[in-house]
Amino acid sequence: MQPNETTWKERISYGLSDTASNLIYQMIIMYLMFFYTDVYGISAAAVGTLFLVSRIIDAFDSPIFGVLIDRTNSKWGKSRPWLLWLAVPFGIIGVLAFSTPDFGDTGKLVYAYITYILLGILYAGINIPITSILPSLTSNLNERNVLVSTRMILASVGVTIVSLGALPLVDFLGNGDQQRGFTLTMTVFGILAVILLIVSFKNINEKVEMPGSDQVVPFKKAVKSMKGNVPLYILFFVSFIYTIGFIMKTQTTVYYLSYNLNKPELVGVILGLSSLNVISYFIMPSLAKWIGKRNIMILGLALMSVGQIGFYFSGSTTPFIIATLIGVIGQGFLMASIFSMIADVVDYGEWKSGIRAQGLVSTVPVFSFKIGMGIGGALSAWVLSFGNYVPNQIQTASALTAIEISFIWIPLVGFILGIVALLFYKLDKQSEQMMIDLNARRATAKIVESGVAEIKAQ
Numbered sequence: 001m002q003p004n005e006t007t008w009k010e011r012i013s014y015g016l017s018d019t020a021s022n023l024i025y026q027m028i029i030m031y032l033m034f035f036y037t038d039v040y041g042i043s044a045a046a047v048g049t050l051f052l053v054s055r056i057i058d059a060f061d062s063p064i065f066g067v068l069i070d071r072t073n074s075k076w077g078k079s080r081p082w083l084l085w086l087a088v089p090f091g092i093i094g095v096l097a098f099s100t101p102d103f104g105d106t107g108k109l110v111y112a113y114i115t116y117i118l119l120g121i122l123y124a125g126i127n128i129p130i131t132s133i134l135p136s137l138t139s140n141l142n143e144r145n146v147l148v149s150t151r152m153i154l155a156s157v158g159v160t161i162v163s164l165g166a167l168p169l170v171d172f173l174g175n176g177d178q179q180r181g182f183t184l185t186m187t188v189f190g191i192l193a194v195i196l197l198i199v200s201f202k203n204i205n206e207k208v209e210m211p212g213s214d215q216v217v218p219f220k221k222a223v224k225s226m227k228g229n230v231p232l233y234i235l236f237f238v239s240f241i242y243t244i245g246f247i248m249k250t251q252t253t254v255y256y257l258s259y260n261l262n263k264p265e266l267v268g269v270i271l272g273l274s275s276l277n278v279i280s281y282f283i284m285p286s287l288a289k290w291i292g293k294r295n296i297m298i299l300g301l302a303l304m305s306v307g308q309i310g311f312y313f314s315g316s317t318t319p320f321i322i323a324t325l326i327g328v329i330g331q332g333f334l335m336a337s338i339f340s341m342i343a344d345v346v347d348y349g350e351w352k353s354g355i356r357a358q359g360l361v362s363t364v365p366v367f368s369f370k371i372g373m374g375i376g377g378a379l380s381a382w383v384l385s386f387g388n389y390v391p392n393q394i395q396t397a398s399a400l401t402a403i404e405i406s407f408i409w410i411p412l413v414g415f416i417l418g419i420v421a422l423l424f425y426k427l428d429k430q431s432e433q434m435m436i437d438l439n440a441r442r443a444t445a446k447i448v449e450s451g452v453a454e455i456k457a458q
Helices: 008-039 044-059 061-071 080-097 104-132 141-174 178-203 219-224 230-251 253-260 264-291 293-313 317-353 358-386 397-422 427-457
Strands: none
Touching: 008 044, 008 080, 008 104, 008 141, 008 178, 008 230, 008 253, 008 358, 044 061, 044 104, 044 358, 061 104, 061 219, 061 358, 080 104, 080 178, 104 317, 104 358, 141 178, 141 264, 141 317, 219 358, 230 253, 230 293, 230 317, 230 358, 230 397, 253 264, 253 397, 264 293, 264 317, 293 317, 293 397, 293 427, 317 358, 317 427, 358 397
8 A cells, every 4th residue: 555545444433433532522612611500509600711821821732732742752753643642541531521519609619710720732633633643644745635635524423412412411420410311321421431442543644754764853943843833723713713613612511502493492403403414524525526626615615604694584493494504514625624634734844844843833824723713712701691590590682682792793794704804715726736846855865764774774
């Protein structure tokens, strides 16, 4: 097999790493705010501050993990071993984050800060290697699209399990006790996540050898690879602004359905529809050949914007479901594109600077996701608090308006800003020449390395 080829066993195993990640990540974005406010008894305002402070603190672990990956030189490669090393801690902290020790009001908040920050750090330690390993699996741009689509399809399996299975499991395992139910449900998901991460580690390999890949990339040198990488900066902004909107919308879905539409029974159905973004993942590789990754991402954000507007005009179940489906298809296009584009901007950095720092460069979108999660999570909680939201009560007009702003309007503004930023992304037009130049450069470097090795051996 050539270095640019991957088997379906490798593709599926690669995708299972994101199934594992989403079993815990989706519990955070779908239910953690609700868990904190309505189950654990922390005020919405305190939760907003918790989300912002915690995300700002642990966002800086992303570049740290990037540097660690660039400095890793193990028998398993640079990115792959982190899936093994952090699998068990990731599962354990996930369970602790959804546990409810009775420490009093102050103790609860301190406990939430500690477990939430640790969970964010470990999420970065798992997710960054999943992303940074892609350029080492293949240098073929179309093969990368297939790998990313497979990853996104299997990530949606994790989304589906959580969105459809979490609340029924909470009810079944808790037997009326939501605190116990959430802890046991997260225990089930944590164990499954650990198993899948170990399977992924076992079956994928970093087989694209770069000249000097066994050498440590100094931090200052790695930072230089990011200088002038305009596509990377654009990707950072789009990831950041999209994440704010997506997190706000997702975290307030339970509130909007429960209080604005008075249809709490739809929560599982609406969240479960998010798994239909697999349709976009199947289409993306073929569509990318036709219109390019940037245009797929613009299409995705446009569809998400249409969905947001549709929510405002949907006063009943069917229009709301239609608006949800439009947004889900759009979100699938965006996510399938963005992770493939990360590998492209790694190559772009090497093309322009001559330095390959895939660990550090791959952390930039993850860094933007985490900052966006913190700001989006804080904004949604603060907006609810400003509107005088009170858990488990009939809401006032101001509270209903606050929920609507958080669910519909702020996300819509973010999605539109993302479209504007992408109009300045030009890498799709340069990618073919970029890969020709890089492959020629790498071949020359290998010949030089081989010659030097022969001279030393004499």
